[in-house]
Amino acid sequence: MADDGMLMNFEIGDAPLITKPSIQGGRWKDRLAAKREARQRLPNGTNQQSHTREIFQEKQHETGVEDYVGLGSSARPAKRQRVDHNAGRSANTAAVVSGKLPSGSINIGESRTTKFDDDTRPAFVSGKLPLGSIKNGGSKATKFNDDARPAFVSGKLPPGSINTNRNKDAPSAKPGQVISSLFTFNPSSKTTFDEPLEEVEPAKPSNAPLTEEMATFTNLGLSRRLAAHLSTKMDMKAPTAIQKAAISQMVKDDSDAFIQAETGSGKTLAYLLPIVERLLSMSSKDAQVHRDSGLFAIVLAPTRELCKQIATVLEKLLRCAPWIVGTTVIGGESKQSEKARLRKGVNILIATPGRLADHLDNTEVLVVNKVRWLVLDEGDRLMELGFEEEIKGIVEKIGRRPLISHNLKGLDLKALPSRRVTVLCSATMKMNVQRLGEISLKDAVHIKADLTEEDPAKETTADDEVDDNKFSAPAQLKQAYAVVPAKLRLVTLTSILKRAFARRGSVMKAIVFISCADSVDFHFSLFSRPLELSAEDAEATKEGPVIARTELTKDTIAHGTAFSSKTNSVIIHKLHGSLAQNIRTATLKAFTQSVEPCVLVCTDVASRGLDLPNVDYVIEYDPPFSADDHLHRVGRTARAGKDGRALIFLLPGDEEEYVSILASGYKDGKKSLTPHTAEDLLRKGFGGTGREWEERATEWQLEVERWAMDSPKYLEMARRGYQSHIRAYATHVANERHIFNMQTLHLGHLAKAFALRDKPGSIKVPGLRPAKMTKADRSVAARKAKRGDAEEDKAPEGERVRKQRKMDLDLPSVDGNDAARRMKKKMKEHMSVASEFNIG
Numbered sequence: 001m002a003d004d005g006m007l008m009n010f011e012i013g014d015a016p017l018i019t020k021p022s023i024q025g026g027r028w029k030d031r032l033a034a035k036r037e038a039r040q041r042l043p044n045g046t047n048q049q050s051h052t053r054e055i056f057q058e059k060q061h062e063t064g065v066e067d068y069v070g071l072g073s074s075a076r077p078a079k080r081q082r083v084d085h086n087a088g089r090s091a092n093t094a095a096v097v098s099g100k101l102p103s104g105s106i107n108i109g110e111s112r113t114t115k116f117d118d119d120t121r122p123a124f125v126s127g128k129l130p131l132g133s134i135k136n137g138g139s140k141a142t143k144f145n146d147d148a149r150p151a152f153v154s155g156k157l158p159p160g161s162i163n164t165n166r167n168k169d170a171p172s173a174k175p176g177q178v179i180s181s182l183f184t185f186n187p188s189s190k191t192t193f194d195e196p197l198e199e200v201e202p203a204k205p206s207n208a209p210l211t212e213e214m215a216t217f218t219n220l221g222l223s224r225r226l227a228a229h230l231s232t233k234m235d236m237k238a239p240t241a242i243q244k245a246a247i248s249q250m251v252k253d254d255s256d257a258f259i260q261a262e263t264g265s266g267k268t269l270a271y272l273l274p275i276v277e278r279l280l281s282m283s284s285k286d287a288q289v290h291r292d293s294g295l296f297a298i299v300l301a302p303t304r305e306l307c308k309q310i311a312t313v314l315e316k317l318l319r320c321a322p323w324i325v326g327t328t329v330i331g332g333e334s335k336q337s338e339k340a341r342l343r344k345g346v347n348i349l350i351a352t353p354g355r356l357a358d359h360l361d362n363t364e365v366l367v368v369n370k371v372r373w374l375v376l377d378e379g380d381r382l383m384e385l386g387f388e389e390e391i392k393g394i395v396e397k398i399g400r401r402p403l404i405s406h407n408l409k410g411l412d413l414k415a416l417p418s419r420r421v422t423v424l425c426s427a428t429m430k431m432n433v434q435r436l437g438e439i440s441l442k443d444a445v446h447i448k449a450d451l452t453e454e455d456p457a458k459e460t461t462a463d464d465e466v467d468d469n470k471f472s473a474p475a476q477l478k479q480a481y482a483v484v485p486a487k488l489r490l491v492t493l494t495s496i497l498k499r500a501f502a503r504r505g506s507v508m509k510a511i512v513f514i515s516c517a518d519s520v521d522f523h524f525s526l527f528s529r530p531l532e533l534s535a536e537d538a539e540a541t542k543e544g545p546v547i548a549r550t551e552l553t554k555d556t557i558a559h560g561t562a563f564s565s566k567t568n569s570v571i572i573h574k575l576h577g578s579l580a581q582n583i584r585t586a587t588l589k590a591f592t593q594s595v596e597p598c599v600l601v602c603t604d605v606a607s608r609g610l611d612l613p614n615v616d617y618v619i620e621y622d623p624p625f626s627a628d629d630h631l632h633r634v635g636r637t638a639r640a641g642k643d644g645r646a647l648i649f650l651l652p653g654d655e656e657e658y659v660s661i662l663a664s665g666y667k668d669g670k671k672s673l674t675p676h677t678a679e680d681l682l683r684k685g686f687g688g689t690g691r692e693w694e695e696r697a698t699e700w701q702l703e704v705e706r707w708a709m710d711s712p713k714y715l716e717m718a719r720r721g722y723q724s725h726i727r728a729y730a731t732h733v734a735n736e737r738h739i740f741n742m743q744t745l746h747l748g749h750l751a752k753a754f755a756l757r758d759k760p761g762s763i764k765v766p767g768l769r770p771a772k773m774t775k776a777d778r779s780v781a782a783r784k785a786k787r788g789d790a791e792e793d794k795a796p797e798g799e800r801v802r803k804q805r806k807m808d809l810d811l812p813s814v815d816g817n818d819a820a821r822r823m824k825k826k827m828k829e830h831m832s833v834a835s836e837f838n839i840g
């Protein structure tokens with residue numbers, strides 16, 4: 001997997017954050033014998049083996065991280081190792097119930113074993129205790145309230161099964177069942193949720209095309225041919241605000257330009273249209289531009305996917321002027337065939353930086369002395385992916401060649417810029433974009449969308465300049481956050497998707513962002529697992545969705561069984577950097593072209609620049625690694641004036657602070673963020689009357705836990721997903737690590753969100769590199785996490801690790817192996833200093 005073996009190869013079991021379980025039930029032989037005995041005690045007709053395993057694993061999962069019998073408080077459990085009575089009690093109960101301990105002994109804490117006689121033996125063994133009390137070690141009787149009372153005490157469950165659910169209305173479990181404690185011991189939210197705001201009038205879209213009264217393409221200086229083509233063939237009647245600003249500037253002025261506009265505002269056409277217009281206007285009665293006229297424009301974009309997307313837009317545009325030729329050099333095919341295409345002649349070239357640099361060095365037929373435009377699209381991403389050196393080299397090499405005009409006889413050269421023009425495009429203006437500007441731009445004009453013209457009532461305020469650095473998410477995007485405890489994450493995500501796709505038409509396309517490739521693989525398999533349906537349901541759904549699966553997409557597209565309904569079948573797709581390029585391309589194409597409701601689960605590989613039509617809903621299941629990433633992720637919806645919704649998952653506690661960070665970045669602050677609780681989302685998705693949703697969610701969770709446990713393949717997938725998730729979690733930018741804090745991440749609860757019943761320390765996955773964090777590494781890491789900001793300024797290991805992770809995710813898409821090697825080498829050089837995470 002992309003991020004395997006690259007980052008923080010510590011064994012989770014050794015990390016200090018993990019509470020050591022205290023199951024010490026004697027020798028393993030005794031435990032085995034006791035387990036066998038327990039199995040024999042089970043009633044006939046139950047899956048005895050799996051039952052015993054369920055109980056055993058349930059206890060392993062719970063012990064040490066919480067008091068599973070319901071004796072502890074419901075506040076967030078402590079993260080330090082606990083050698084306390086509760087832990088011991090948990091172990092005891094587990095051990096006794098599963099028959100691990102010799103009768104009459106109970107293990108308290110890590111070391112003490114307390115003998116008890118028949119009178120003091122726990123009620124669930126002897127059946128002697130009065131309802132509502134449990135004896136602990138023979139001396140103290142602990143009271144619990146109704147909610148916390150274990151079912152085996154209240155008499156609801158048969159012997160041999162455990163219900164850790166605090167909900168007293170929960171159904172009694174059938175023999176052999178274990179009901180997971182999904183709803184107990186969840187930390188509560190720090191935030192007091194305000195009453196939902198009254199329905200405010202929806203904001204006017206900020207990235208939509210303007211009305212024809214406000215602007216037309218011809219008014220901006222485009223030819224009738226181009227304007228008519230846009231209107232009739234591309235269904236674009238009027239420009240967007242950024243197009244209006246960029247086109248009027250670039251068709252008549254030869255200055256360098258920095259085009260900054262929010263996601264989905266049409267930046268691609270904002271720079272392509274003036275270029276094509278000026279090439280078109282070179283034509284005269286006697287001659288027109290043709291492929292041999294020379295290369296006039298180069299567009300650089302950071303990934304192959306983006307280059308292909310730009311090439312597709314260009315190709316559509318050039319249908320009105322087929323004598324102008326565009327092509328791509330992006331790797332993924334032999335350099336020879338790229339050379340052959342360049343030799344045939346091209347006027348507009350779209351390239352990834354590494355591949356272009358390579359051709360500039362080695363391909364004679366690539367002549368750049370007529371190049372008038374160099375466009376750097378997705379500037380921040382180009383910098384993030386470490387292309388600074390390549391871009392410097394490209395700018396320098398092109399700049400060195402004097403401009404010539406031979407072989408352009410009969411063409412109107414005045415239509416071309418008199419100098420080389422560099423255009424930089426970005427949705428954000430962060431430091432790295434400014435740096436790219438310094439490298440590439442001279443006296444550039446800053447082109448922004450002028451929204452005051454669009455809305456004359458809106459006046460420019462003195463703060464507008466300051467606001468440049470704030471997020472500009474599309475105004476019409478409805479954003480929400482959900483505070484969801486770790487244990488409830490998986491059921492809540494499922495619930496949201498169930499609800500979103502409950503009726504055909506409410507949501508057609510959704511994207512779920514997940515932090516790493518292994519976790520994407522796990523969730524894809526889980527959400528598409530075959531379900532055991534009743535005969536009636538099987539009959540109702542036997543048609544199934546129409547999935548356009550090919551050899552390439554057979555493992556990346558499936559039926560999203562987990563959130564399909566009888567009336568609405570949903571297709572699920574997965575995408576991450578570890579998939580081969582042709583598989584990614586085919587999967588993206590299928591998602592883009594799907595007319596059926598569909599979900600894409602993906603890493604950040606799909607977060608930048610991709611124009612995936614009609615995405616209504618973006619879910620950030622794992623929070624982004626930086627606030628910029630957030631902006632790009634949510635920007636996959638609410639494009640070109642369309643509506644869109646976005647929701648981000650946060651854990652209760654420290655992560656809730658992220659809301660302020662997000663809000664402070666938005667121009668309109670918290671106004672744009674609607675809070676949700678897990679309960680409210682679960683109720684809507686699982687439905688039912690009263691608290692029936694709790695039972696349904698619990699049933700669902702238990703079912704997926706069994707699904708994972710019953711198959712070595714899926715169990716390993718779950719474990720890999722879990723481990724990689726934790727590694728990825730540690731790569732948040734340093735100044736956000738007090739929010740995404742490894743020290744407070746509850747690994748036991750998190751395991752539940754991966755359908756695991758293992759105790760965290762025991763999760764080992766073959767193939768993950770075993771390098772350990774030493775004690776010294778751990779204390780350095782802990783100190784660094786505490787220092788936060790200062791660390792970022794001084795020695796930004798976090799930033800490097802994060803970049804490494806991102807590159808790791810995205811490497812295959814960039815430029816093929818050469819660039820991958822180059823970038824890895826570069827990262828290694830950067831990281832030659834002792835790393836807190838043993839990256840190597």
Ligand SMILES: Nc1ncnc2c1ncn2[C@@H]1O[C@H](COP(=O)(O)OP(=O)(O)OP(=O)(O)O)[C@@H](O)[C@H]1O
Binds near residue numbers: 268269
């Ligand atoms: N004038 C227009 N009228 C209608 N639709 C348009 C217009 N211009 C662009 N679009 C559509 O808007 C969508 C977004 O365009 P584009 O991908 O260029 O946005 P972007 O600003 O580059 O976004 P990002 O920052 O996310 O890369 C595309 O689907 C495009 O077809």
